[in-house]
Amino acid sequence: MTALPGRTEKSLGLVIDLDTCVGCQACAVSCKEWNSASGSHAPLADLDAYGAAPAGTFLNRVHSFEVTPPEGPAVVVHFPRSCLHCADAPCVTVCPTGASYKRAEDGIVLVDEAACIGCGLCAWACPYGARELDGAERVMKKCTLCVDRIYNDALPEADRVPACVKACPTGARHFGDLADPGSAVSRLVAARGGFDLMPEQGTRPVNKYLPPRPRGPSGQAPLEPLAAAAPGGFLGWLDRALDRL
Amino acid sequence: MGRAPDLAPRIADEVRRTTCYMCACRCGIEVHVKDGQVRHIEGNRDHPVNRGVLCAKGSAGVMQHNSPARLRAPLLRTGPRGSGEFREISWDEALATATAWLQPLRATAPEKLAFFTGRDQSQGLTGWWAQMFGTPNYAAHGGFCSVNMAAAGIYTLGGAFWEFGATDWERTRLLVMFGVAEDHDSNPIKIGLGKLKARGARVIAVNPVRTGYAAVADDWIAITPGTDGLLILALAQELLRAGRIDLDYLARFTDAGILIDAREGPTRGLYLRDAEGRPLVIDRRTGAPAPWEAPGVAPDLARGLAEDGVEHLPVFRHLALRLLDPAHAPEAVAARCGVPAERIRALAAELAAAAFEAPVVLPWPWTDFRGERHAAMVGRPVSFHAMRGISAHSNGFQTARALHVLQCLLGAVETPGGFRFKPPCPRPAAAQPRPHGARGPGQPLAGPPLGFPLGPDDLLVDAEGRPQRIDKAFSWEAPLAVHGLMHMVIANAHAGDPYPVDTLFLYMANMAWNSSMNTAGTMRMLADRRPDGEYVIPRIICADAYSSEMVAYADLVLPDTTYLERHDCISLLDRPISEPDAMADAIRWPVVAPDRPGHAGVRPFQSVLLDLGARLGLPGMVAADGSPRYRDYADYIVNHERRPGIGPLAGWRGDGTARGRGAPNPGQLDRYIAAGGFWQAHVPEEAAFFKPWNRAWQDWATAMGLQDRPNPYPFALWVEPLRRFQLAAEGHGPRQPPEHLRARIRACLDPLPFWPPALEEAAVDAAAFPLHALTQRPMAMYHSWGSQNAWLRQIHGENLLFLPEAVWRQGGFAPGDWAVVTSPSGSITVPVAPMAAQNAATVWTWNAIGKRAGAWALDPAAPEATRGFLLNHLIGELLPDQGDGRRWANSDPVTGQAAWFDLRVRVERAGPDARLQPAFAPQSSPVGRGPAVVRHGGLWR
Amino acid sequence: MHPAVSIILFTVLSGAGFGLLALLGTGAAGRPAGWAAFVPFALGLGLAGAGLVASAFHLGRPERALRAFTQWRTSWLSREAVLAAATFAVVVPNAAASVLLARPLPGLGWAGAVLAVATVGSTAMIYAQMRTVPRWRHWTTLAVFLAAAAAGGTLLAGLRWPALAALGLLGIALAAHWRAGDRPLGRAGQDAGTATGLGALGRVRPLSPAHTGGSYVLKEMVHVVGRRHARRLRLLAFLLAVVLPAALVAPGWGGWLAFAIAAPLHLGGMLAARWLFFAEAEHVVGLYYGRG
Ligand SMILES: Nc1nc2c(c(=O)[nH]1)N[C@H]1C(S)=C(S)[C@@H](COP(=O)(O)OP(=O)(O)OC[C@H]3O[C@@H](n4cnc5c(=O)[nH]c(N)nc54)[C@H](O)[C@@H]3O)O[C@H]1N2
Ligand SMILES: Nc1nc2c(c(=O)[nH]1)N[C@H]1C(S)=C(S)[C@@H](COP(=O)(O)OP(=O)(O)OC[C@H]3O[C@@H](n4cnc5c(=O)[nH]c(N)nc54)[C@H](O)[C@@H]3O)O[C@H]1N2
Ligand code: SF4
């Protein structure tokens, strides 16, 4: 049923640090790879793969934005975008088939591909462009929060994290339970002022973004030259300094 | 409720751990294999390089492995060069053909074989093969890549950034990165940056463009390209003027106290030495000269030695004079660098504060080479990293030198919190081999073709001073060309200058496209014919794994396997994967079997090379009875010994317990495989820092076979080998530079760092070409390889030239516009976009996205061929004629490093019907086209 | 949004069909019986049915379409499906009785009318509920769909004054929809700055797209139409859907021929208007791609 669970036991999700993300696309590609290879879902297809207009399904896309402040130089912010596993997920409630659902136990929003009719409505309802209809399978695809990794006892325990989190070389992606205020991710969000994307959409995303830290000079005062103070100039200073060694 | 997915899929029959190949970072990977097919690749958490993370290219390895552009059989050219028309032949025919071509060369003039090997990860083998063949004309890609960095690092410190050193990520509090977009050390740098961010340490990027690492840096200095040397010298002046330098470190561990011979004559400017050849310092305790390394010596940095009416001053006095030159004052350099003087001052102050206000103290006692015991390791938590942003300029060698001198002034090399060597480094130039020239028909070289010259005596020039090598490395044009000059080979071979070659043998270098300067010209030269119809370069053999642009120009193509189908060896003898705390090496092994059904198939290039070597009867490659000495590369990896007990792999030698040194162990590869594809030995704590001067390190490195004996040495603020070349230019010694190079050698091979303007800058009219043009590595692409990857090409299938906002406005550009970009050597028409976060005099684009139509099994109408472009068409391998009738190489005069980033251009709006220029006729594809739909994983549902 | 032919056909045809069925059910168009009832019922059911069939082409997996009937408690699309089916379930017996037995069943007729209107309403709500598409999330969406159904139905039924009234309402609704929708996303306070949450730091602008290759989201949600092109098309749509049909059926003209010309003109105009309804609608995800 596409009714949303009122509350979920956990709210598993990602925290993405925009201060640290270098835009390397590792998360986007590892996501594509795992979600094609795991076999839990249909592979993510690539159409015209070697042709003039390639177009494929990715569940995670990394943008680059340029931000020009009123004063000071422009900055560049790399910005990964994937499903935010919203608490009030409009993609779920619009689904006519029940294929889209939010798990009561951990809040993960999933698509049952066997039930999906590929109407595309959920993708329309998602403000974040997090859903893509697969060009070959003709069903809706979205981030699964790697539900087939995080509970997968065939993987070593350390690897039971989303593929993108494992791959991210800078550690800009964090995975955990955002319903638990004591979890590492919740504490990170609190400490760094994590925020929601498009709060006006009323989706109440689980995933949070950490803002880039302020950029710019440290404000260190310039060094005092010693020539003026030091008798004998530089050599004099040098001699005395060597004596002190 | 939807149906629950399978929460615990079993995706593999077996996980095979090997090493990634998608770039030279060489991360550890876990390849999940099912039914003999590659299903999934992820990072190996135990691996010292990547610790489980994996970049986009590494994750997309499965698409690289399954690329439709994979070659399937040896190819013999049927159409004209460049057409891409071939017929498939058998391996027997291929090897017989190659042998028939090479045999006579070796018998008559081995140097007529030019063997160049791109981003080769097996230079231990390929260099040795060239040596045994007897041709000095061997090098890999280093000459057009980062030889400035490598040479400056080795000659100054005995180690360089990237593979031979790294930031102390655990302890540094300030990292300044000069011109790094991605680097070879990609994942370790990203992991490191993540650590700094998590700790709240500061990162400053000096880069004309603020993307990638520069985007996440806390501060950004938008330097004008080619002027970093000035900025660094100004920083050094500030520190010196304020006395904020580490005198103790300079005195103990660098040549700052060593006296420079002031006597007129052939020794002027060299270290003053005692009768035993030991450099002399003034001992502060006695005021008398003493050998630098003598126990208890306290080198004086101020006082000189008056003798014979001259005063021999310590290096530090010379350096101070140079640094305090008013030309290096922040105000004096600000305009040129595009960095306000107060920003330079503030940066210097930040460096000083980070270095001196809170030293890192590790309570690890150690003993230095003079025998002095230190209670703790004390360091300066400020570190630097630099790559091609300073390296790929014609003043890059001296710029990198300046940076290393700055590091020394701060006492931040090999001390906690600073820059640390990775084993086998430290290893100074004197402890490296010298280059070796040809010895005549049928003769192997006496040593490796590449090496580190210590003076004119080591040059490879003939009696008239003419280059002995086809690329003119180790000649007066590029005396310290320690990696060769791959970018000059085709031009020189075409011009027959210094002599014609017969066979050009290329391995994994896309010289007909993105790795050449003046690409269109290079393609012309490769296909150019003599009046008699013969090609000017008579034969081209190319070993490649894919249908690249270069393959189309080969006469004979030797198809390689993919990286998952062969053995490889990432050796300490070559470019290892060590990290500062561990010496490490690794292998690749065939985690899947090569299959190219219906075709003759592919063979690992290294095995083919050994096979060829055996057919040619090369020493070391044949047994006494003339049979092949090595079955294949795997056999070589295990059994080859460079020196007794020292082989390609350091792990599990002898009976399986020996490390570093030991007899060959037939079970060695199995041990590597069982261990995850790599081996490492942790550096003992006592040896962790101060390595060049640390007895514990020197003993450990000797025991591990990294060196034959302890070899402490001072860092070289003053590089004697450079001075020896200057002396020659001043008329001393038997080997004299040709007249036209005398002044340049005198000026450029300065033993102290200085800043000359880039050659192109000096050569072109700045008003006609007001902008600098750069490329950057996209993190998700590896040069040309990435485009055959169905996933990666969706991320970067085309590129834009980013224009500074003012240029955009003044040029009247609108979104979607194209521009004509003109340099002194060519013109291209390309799509453009505006960007604010870049230096106002700089345009840039991603590197190597453009492809020649028909290459890489792509549709000729692919965006890579219709909207993707190279800046290479604008870059000349030669500089414009300066009226002296000579065309100088567009390379650093010291090392021959290709000056990609000296490029100057102007940009004008193109008409409404603009299309990509230049456009080339499509090449035909010897491998057909890729499938329309790719569904990786479809197999397993 | 990508203007998919299947959806445009579906919404326009089924709207008019349900409009006609509603009129037949209420008796506003009389209660024809026998073979006289065949044409209007067939037309209504045919258009509504053709529209539904066309909509199936929009589905990735049409063979599973039946599943769409299950989620009527939350999903407007599901409600639409259920209501459409219910409408057919009620209208078909009435049609059969009217044609075969010549005995219209007013009770079923009224029920069918209510269901037909509800179906059109729920179709409209599929769009009107989308917060992600500001141009749709407005009362005028419902108004346009309902007025279009009324206009289509009355024109097909040949009802002069009701048709004129419905066309008038449609004209107003369309104009209002266009006017309201022409606030760009920016006026709704949304831009790349709000979408990324980086707006407080400065002016935010996409530097490079996340991917140079195509994607479903780009194709489906980030469709752009030229402004000039849109203006011309609006004019054409308004003329065809509203002005010309009204002129044709206005008093002084008329006769069945006028309706026979007016109805297809109107439907043609609505196809253009519906194309615009999609093509002009900006989805907020476009903000990440520098659109909006
Ligand atoms: N993903 C990926 N990784 C790669 C490669 C790849 O193709 N793709 N290639 C590998 C190879 S072969 C190499 S050599 C390395 C190179 O790795 P990098 O050294 O990172 O090389 P580039 O991408 O060329 O980046 C040069 C950087 O220097 C900046 N720059 C240019 N001129 C100047 C200057 O004058 N001063 C300063 N301060 N900065 C300047 C540019 O803006 C750019 O950011 O990367 C290796 N790693
Ligand atoms: N404008 C501009 N040009 C540049 C640079 C720049 O910064 N700006 N950078 C320069 C630098 S630093 C470099 S290193 C060069 C890089 O340029 P190249 O070294 O030419 O790099 P690739 O395009 O990766 O080409 C390598 C070749 O190796 C082949 N190959 C790949 N895998 C295998 C394999 O497993 N076996 C074999 N046998 N072959 C294989 C590929 O098919 C390809 O033909 O580009 C240079 N060109
Ligand atoms: S991000 Fe989009 S797809 Fe994911 S839960 Fe929210 S609305 Fe649904």
Ligand code: SF4
């Ligand atoms: S596309 Fe599939 S998941 Fe999305 S709304 Fe339609 S049926 Fe539901």
Ligand code: SF4
């Ligand atoms: S959690 Fe898994 S599915 Fe979601 S973006 Fe990351 S890798 Fe992709």
Ligand code: SF4
């Ligand atoms: S992998 Fe990490 S650093 Fe790279 S783009 Fe994704 S979030 Fe950013």
Ligand code: SF4
């Ligand atoms: S950085 Fe990426 S491509 Fe390079 S070796 Fe590591 S995983 Fe492979």
Ligand SMILES: [Mo]
């Ligand atoms: Mo390179």
